[in-house]
Amino acid sequence: MNINLQSLIQASNELGAVYKTHHSTQNVVELVLNDESYVFINWTTPLNPQSISHLCLDNVFFYHFFQDSINMPKTAGYLYPFCDQKYLQYLKEKSYQEIVNSIENQFQYPLIVKNNRGSLGHFVFQVNDRQTLFSAIESIFNRNSKTFDYVALAQDYIDIKTEYRAVYLNGALIFAYEKNIENAIYDGNLSPLHWQGAKAILVHDKALLNQIARFCSSLFQKMMIPFCGLDVAIDKQGVWWLIEANSAPGFQHIINDGCQNEVIDLYKKMILFLEGKGAGF
Structure with a gap:
């Protein structure tokens, strides 16, 4: 199970x-x-409408919907240049070369390139020059790959100090945990909790929880996402960023690192909310 x-x-x-x-x-x-x-x-719940789940899954759509509401890295999407004819109306860059040129016109190195609907840190690249940018685009658009995506993303690189996962139910912050890599070893996956030795550490500091809640509040003012995990980060200049939203967050890391009771309590609140007994948390 x-x-x-x-x-x-x-x-x-x-x-x-x-x-x-x-x-x-x-x-x-x-x-x-x-x-x-x-x-x-599996990871999905009955709380989120299909349209909201799709919005969270599609990073390009999510960015354009929320970019004026919360601070996020600048993001641009690029359609697979050899797409089916029915998608040609959306195609702007007609080759990998044109995609690379467009990205270089809009972004500075280093930058992040990743697939649009990826998960678990797969196919996320930090690129520092034109050659690695071209290779990253080729990797994402590899039709022989099981994780082929027809949209590639370019994003501003954020020099992150600390990243957190904030778990929300009906707009209320239920708990948050730090994606701690202090004693971890990078092994090719940029997602912090996929480094060897990384740990999920529950946040107890009320001042920090209040900072996270204040930063995320504008997202829910724009539109309520009934249940989600928000990946938020503070950079080395002290600026907060929303990295990604997940409408079906998994809890394996935080459970494995000793916090199953917090997850059980989350589901209790969810059950009470569905029963109509838990409007406030």
């Missing part, structure tokens, strides 16, 4: 909520609350 759903089951048991598992993996959990069914599948 998915590690998220294990915590959901524990929360259901502690609250006496009725549930049923489906499929041999037990990775489909149905909660029955007030005679209504709510289905959780």
